[in-house]
Amino acid sequence: xxxxxxxxxxxxxxxxxxxxxxxxxxxxxxxxxxxxxxxxxxxxxxxxxxxxxxxxxxxxxxxxxxxxxxxxxxxxxxxxxxxxxxxxxxxxxxxxxxxxxxxxxxxxxx
Amino acid sequence: xxxxxxxxxxxxxxxxxxxxxxxxxxxxxxxxxxxxxxxxxxxxxxxxxxxxxxxxxxxxxxxxxxxxxxxxxxxxxxxxxxxxxxxxxxxxxxxxxxxxxxxxxxxxxxxxxxxxxx
Numbered sequence: 001x002x003x004x005x006x007x008x009x010x011x012x013x014x015x016x017x018x019x020x021x022x023x024x025x026x027x028x029x030x031x032x033x034x035x036x037x038x039x040x041x042x043x044x045x046x047x048x049x050x051x052x053x054x055x056x057x058x059x060x061x062x063x064x065x066x067x068x069x070x071x072x073x074x075x076x077x078x079x080x081x082x083x084x085x086x087x088x089x090x091x092x093x094x095x096x097x098x099x100x101x102x103x104x105x106x107x108x109x110x
Numbered sequence: 111x112x113x114x115x116x117x118x119x120x121x122x123x124x125x126x127x128x129x130x131x132x133x134x135x136x137x138x139x140x141x142x143x144x145x146x147x148x149x150x151x152x153x154x155x156x157x158x159x160x161x162x163x164x165x166x167x168x169x170x171x172x173x174x175x176x177x178x179x180x181x182x183x184x185x186x187x188x189x190x191x192x193x194x195x196x197x198x199x200x201x202x203x204x205x206x207x208x209x210x211x212x213x214x215x216x217x218x219x220x221x222x223x224x225x226x227x228x
Contacts, residue, residue, distance in 0.1 A: 002154050036214035038155075045204055046147075046155065048216040057216070089155055093212035098170055099145070099157040 003028060004090055004102035011108040012080045020105045022073040022090035028100055030071035033093040037066055037075045040087040049088070050075065077107070085109045112136035112217050114205050119222030126195050126226070132188040132205030132219055140183040143208035145215060146190050148201035156201075159190065160208060173199075195226045 005023045012018040022035060029035055034053050038046035048057055050066035053073065063084075065076045073092075077084055090102035118130040130146070146158040159169045159179040167179050178191040188205050202223050206215035 002156075033212065034210075034214075038215075045218040045221050046215070047218070048214060051209070051214045051216070091155075091214065097168060099160070099208075099212065099215075101155040101157065104154040 002103045003094060003100045004092060006088075006090060006102040006105045008103070009106045009108065011110055013110045014080055014082065016080050017076060017078045018080055018107060019077075020075045020088055020090075020107070022075070022102045024071050024073075024092060024100075026071065027096065028071075028092045028094040029068065029073060031095055035066065035068050035073035036091045037064075038089045038091065040089065042086070046089065080107075080109055082109050112207075114207070114217060114219035116203065116205055116219040116222040119203065119224045121225045121227065122195055123228050124196060124226055127191070127193045128195065128224060130190040130192070130203055130205075130222055130224070132190075134186050134188070137207070139181050139186050139188055143211070143213070144179075144181065144188045145206050145208050146179060146188075147204045147206055147215065147218075148199075149204070149221075150198075150201040153201075158203070161188070192224070195224075197226050200224060200226045 010018045037050040039049045040046045053068040054066045063079050088105045094100045113135045115133045122128050145160040161167045161179045176194045180189045202221040204221045206218045
């Protein structure tokens with residue numbers, strides 16, 4: 001049911017930079033709708049990480065950054081920390097009148 | 111502090127009904143766009159339904175005709191009435207406020223587990 005595609009997993013050593021891609025289509029990201037990102041720690045509710053493609057809510061470290069181009073978006077985590085180990089989801093809106101999420105990416109800190 | 115607290119989850123047989131509640135504090139449900147999002151065990155997030163401040167409602171195709179979103183303004187509470195439940199409706203159900211338009215979800219409640227099984 002997810003219409004936004006993400007890699008199932010990414011990993012990196014502490015201090016490294018990792019990126020997560022989010023690929024959509026002409027009916028969602030490519031139609032100009034913004035992309036938002038959430039972090040879900042094990043056993044907890046999702047938490048907003050990035051909104052409006054590249055904006056961080058108050059309290060989110062500047063190690064997290066987002067970008068969007070064409071029918072895709074990316075989340076970058078620089079200076080990876082152990083506490084960043086979590087699932088990450090992108091989200092946008094689809095012209096079929098529904099909000100859509102990505103398939104989710106598990107980030108592992110080696 | 112804005113807080114959303116869901117309740118009403120539990121075990122229900124296929125074909126049965128359940129009503130979820132989401133009590134809000136720190137902001138007014140009726141003045142905001144409110145939504146339900148679910149997550150099946152070990153799976154990703156799926157948008158379920160939204161109610162706009164003006165009262166318009168929309169549903170995912172997977173629940174259309176079976177689920178009804180509503181709110182009680184004086185109780186500052188959001189609801190999800192779920193009928194004709196199926197095994198594939200088994201999930202943690204989160205309520206969330208929808209910010210901007212079409213927007214993003216923030217904040218989220220802690221979630222309530224619905225299990226549909228005989």
